Amino acid sequence: MSRNQGDRIAADRPDTPALIGVTAQGSTTLTYGQLEAAVQSRAAQLAALVRPGQTVGLLGLNSPEWLVAFYAIQRAGAVPVPVSHKMPVETLGHVLRDAAVELVLADEQTRALVPSTGAALLDLGTPAPAASFTSVVPEPHDPAMILYTSGSTGRPKGVVLSQASHLWVIDQTARTVPPGSTRVLISAPLYHMNALTNSQRSLASGATIVLLPGFRPDVFVDAIVEHGVTELSGVPPMFAMLLQRPELLEGRDLSSVRGIYMGSAPAAPALFDQLRTVFPNAEILFGYGTTESGPVVFAPHADGLPTPDGSVGVANPAVELRLVDAAGRPVERHGVLEIRNPALLSGYHNRPDVPVPVTADGFHHTKDVFRVDEHGFYFFAGREDDMFTSGGENVYPRSVEQVLEAHPAVDQAVVVPVPDDVKGAKPVAFVTLRPGHRADEQELKAHALDHLEPYAHPRRVWVVAEIPLSSTNKADRAELTERAAGLLEGP
Template sequence: MTGFRNLGALIDPAADAEKTALIDLSTGKARHISYAALDATCDAVARGLLRRGLKRGDRVGILAANSAEFLAALNGAMRAGLVAVPVNWRFPKATLDYVLENSGASLVFIDEARRGAVPGGIVMGGPEWEALLDPGPFEAVVPEPAEPALFLYTSGSTGRPKGVVLSHQSHLWVVEQRLAGADMRQERALIAAPLYHMNGLALAQLASAAHITVVLLPQFEARAYIHAIGEHRVTWITGVPPMMAMLLQERELLAATDTSCVRHVRCGSAPTSPALLAAIRAAFPQSRFVNGYGTTECGPVVFGPHPDGIPTPPLSVGYPHPAVELRLNAQDVLEQKCPGMMNGYWNRPDLRPPVTSDGYYVTGDVFSVDGDGFFTVVGRVDDMFISGGENIFPSEVEKVLETHPAVEQSSVIPVPDDIKGTKPVAFVVRRPGAVVDEAALKAHSLAHAPAYMHPRRIWFVEALPLMGTNKIDKAQLAAWAREGLNQPG
């Protein structure tokens, strides 16, 4: 056990206070912020929020790009016994308004770029921020069992966003398990994934507890990401597959940048294709690659190495973590039970939480398991569609397309069909300088997969659209398909 009790207070007071906690690149120039300075600002936020009259359990929204102030607001709120609600700033206004209303946020922190989004919001770094801060020592609240620390709202791609209620204890357990699994003392992590999403937030929490330096980008931009690796000698990088694919497209800059410092590459939140894995290993040959898996509802501690030392297969997410109970149901959907599980969904009496009668969270992700017990993601059960009576997982078709040497990235979606009900179509990003047409890719698919899986239409695009979480925006692709988009390559 680490001894941490409040999720907002993960800085060890006995560790080197002058060590750099953050190299914040949010203002365009590097701000080096020590653990002592970050800790003091978190305390000042906690004191300031309580001085304003907020009470234990009140919700505090944060609508901003990544920055040191974002983390201070987040941690300060939790230290004060308040509930932090980081919000996806890319949500449409109607969705943003819904999230803030649903959460019941008493106060919202915003950054300068979002100044007009929330009337009365406290602009971090501005005069309102300075007026709120109340410098001085603060003893973090000791939470009650299952007391909420965070609401993380889902992307809302399949309906209104759901506020996932996470307790202090649930994610302190996550931090403890991850600390026990790796010696991070010599690491320097780069975070560009948004802090309103589990991918970036969980790494920021782990980094604070491990007392390592985080290089923090306001958001992901491939060239800035590569520059940050080289300039700040980053050892640990993480992201979602589309981020990694965009990074690898910057071939000239990657070749001109010394990335030999990178020792760990972690990819999660969506399946990694064989082609992307090969490209990552070619770009960072000295690094260890981890194909991660986790959910907002249960956190990132799910899989790990095999207890007998058997190497993890390239596309597998690993062997079940010893502290987690896992099983597959009759549809091969993963069900999970662990101390990191959510309390439920906030203020949604219309929703029944996806938890079985014996306490397992139903993830909605379909898996296969090999003879050694290694799990591999097949796809989301929500993404699966039926074409002429055959089950199709988009990720399986994408894997086939991306084995073609001319294909950089692909995304497959279903569209209506009068005969088969639905049929697969694809959007493809070609490799730079590569030449391939629709007929050639269809022929490739037919040669390497069952005929029912081949895309009936293939459109070539310069880049795949991304949501705020940097996952591919399938709703936008569906709109393009309806319009019959066919951009010239």
């Protein structure tokens, strides 16, 4: 089997739709045969422009052409660097310079965003001349892609992932499906691990990807109905936004959906119940993964015990997991998750100043805090670096959010710290309510005080129409922290 990730596309169904790209103008379809031809043509074009191992920027909205380019860059022996089109221009320029990108593939919507770094531009929307191409054969340790983190706490870091690392991920997640049986809707950004690895899994399995340029609740629902989608994937805030628009769901036939795959962010308990009501035929799977160690971490219980809502499952038998305390000592029930598997990053590109978060014995220190119940089910409990001190006590925002989300009226909650002259910092919260429910600030504060230590309860609770999302469709904590500061200052 090929050692090049770019070759992992099902080859036994040339007439089956591989990609259905949906835009405001309509939809376009590439069969597996057409996809293979397009990838070979683009790879041949790129092989004449780039050196083996050279980085190539990829900047565009989700589209079949984006995925064609991603696979073609790998086949040509180069290293794709997917870049967020939502980055500020200054940050985008930093990423392209940091990755030493000399060629950028961009589309009509993003071409103007490319800063003047000296990199050449190639239009994603213009097909490459027809050509056949034999993939470059890389070494297992060669870089296969560089994925830049969002940079919410500083300059974005380029996570280098080897050919071997994500070939292992594809082998663990891809299961061949009957031609035409599975249609996967992807609307999360392809520059993020969630959507990208789901695309790799789907194309290796022989499924059909229904690809949206981005997430919009109305377009999302229309795509399900029009294309008979069987699987949904994305981050929980996307689904929460969808459920906040019940008028889009009423009277629509959503019975084709058999599976819903969520990950990359916390999910409130109310979300699971609401999804079961809207998608009665769907099994809901809530997963976890990191850019640095991949999405293969947890699995269903071997004895068939049902996974509780909010749990990511039990330890996957293909990986090694452990929880550690602040001193790095193993603990049993509550601690920071560490992962050892073949998907670990090779390092951070061009960042000798940033320690690689891998222990001496080969475990990725995720900074994610989990608790484990008596059956071995893991529950996300917060981020090690989200934790803040209030009056000398440690406050984990996710733990406070979970209490707020247990209120019957609350849909989502986000807790952020604000400065306090006495305590140093204090928690405040933003919440959205479930459709048709009501609750005011005093009721929600009282609920929190009934279930939390006094130091951890949010001093203010603001009810908002929606939670703002970052470029990776997660709750934008930085924006909410800034908003909270403004609200506390008053007019």
